[in-house]
Amino acid sequence: MHIKGSTALVTGGASGLGLATARGIVDRGGRVVLADISEELGAKAVADLGDAARFVRADVTDEQAVAEAVDAAGPLRFVVHCAGRGGDRTRILDKNGAPGDLGTFTEVIRVNLIGTYNVLRLAASKIAENETLDDGDRGAIVLTASVAAFDGQIGQTSYTASKAGVHGMTLVAARDLASRQIRVNTIAPGIMDTPMLGRLREDIREGLAATVPHPKRLGDPEDYARLALEMLENSYLNGQTVRLDGAIRMAPR
Numbered sequence: 001m002h003i004k005g006s007t008a009l010v011t012g013g014a015s016g017l018g019l020a021t022a023r024g025i026v027d028r029g030g031r032v033v034l035a036d037i038s039e040e041l042g043a044k045a046v047a048d049l050g051d052a053a054r055f056v057r058a059d060v061t062d063e064q065a066v067a068e069a070v071d072a073a074g075p076l077r078f079v080v081h082c083a084g085r086g087g088d089r090t091r092i093l094d095k096n097g098a099p100g101d102l103g104t105f106t107e108v109i110r111v112n113l114i115g116t117y118n119v120l121r122l123a124a125s126k127i128a129e130n131e132t133l134d135d136g137d138r139g140a141i142v143l144t145a146s147v148a149a150f151d152g153q154i155g156q157t158s159y160t161a162s163k164a165g166v167h168g169m170t171l172v173a174a175r176d177l178a179s180r181q182i183r184v185n186t187i188a189p190g191i192m193d194t195p196m197l198g199r200l201r202e203d204i205r206e207g208l209a210a211t212v213p214h215p216k217r218l219g220d221p222e223d224y225a226r227l228a229l230e231m232l233e234n235s236y237l238n239g240q241t242v243r244l245d246g247a248i249r250m251a252p253r
């Protein structure tokens with residue numbers, strides 16, 4: 001499947017990994033609908049990407065808003081789902097032995113896991129309307145997990161559970177949507193240099209970069225975009241979660 005001439009829905013497309021992927025799609029002659037909660041960043045992104053991009057304000061947990069974003073794409077071939085939030089940094093027991101808060105745990109699961117399923121189901125229903133192309137595909141979907149799905153750190157129970165859920169649904173989704181000729185793959189990024197991380201102090205960022213075996217740097221959103229584009233175009237890649245992390249394995253804390 002070729003990106004040129006096709007339309008992709010990019011959730012979280014106004015910033016970071018989503019924005020870099022949207023740029024890659026536009027550079028290859030595709031069109032993008034950016035679905036994001038930030039109107040300010042969305043307007044900036046569209047000004048940057050030009051006529052091949054449009055912005056739809058949508059919270060990925062909102063059924064109606066995601067349905068509208070999917071419809072805004074017209075014939076939809078691709079989805080790259082990047083919208084998500086960080087964890088709540090809550091220990092299971094705090095230092096006085098009090099149990100962690102259930103509300104924040106639920107909220108992280110709601111945005112990262114339920115939001116992913118919402119986008120997956122609504123976008124798949126639209127992609128299923130396409131004719132198949134020469135390679136037999138009707139479309140392809142890329143989801144975003146995290147290395148925390150595999151080596152979650154102390155305080156990351158909610159984030160890890162949400163991202164392990166995304167990894168877990170990848171093979172199921174690929175099997176389930178195989179009869180509709182829709183492929184589903186997931187990227188599990190390591191420590192990527194996006195605005196989500198930009199809030200950290202420079203010395204902390206340098207410390208994180210030093211923990212990456214090779215290359216000794218934070219991941220570039222461009223690294224993510226290249227892999228996402230390959231997952232969209234490569235018709236034999238299906239049901240797979242790929243770690244994109246410079247071989248990092250996160251320590252317990």
Ligand SMILES: NC(=O)c1ccc[n+]([C@@H]2O[C@H](COP(=O)([O-])OP(=O)(O)OC[C@H]3O[C@@H](n4cnc5c(N)ncnc54)[C@H](O)[C@@H]3O)[C@@H](O)[C@H]2O)c1
Nearest residue numbers: 012015016017036037059060083084146189191192194196
């Ligand atoms: N940056 C990293 O190191 C890293 C590592 C592993 C996984 N990830 C994952 O990658 C994805 C993208 O993160 P990023 O680093 O590009 O962050 P980012 O903050 O640069 O971009 C995330 C975008 O998602 C949007 N968003 C947040 N909640 C949303 C919602 N409910 N509905 C619609 N849009 C929403 C934000 O407005 C923002 O534009 C996230 O799922 C994150 O968990 C990031």
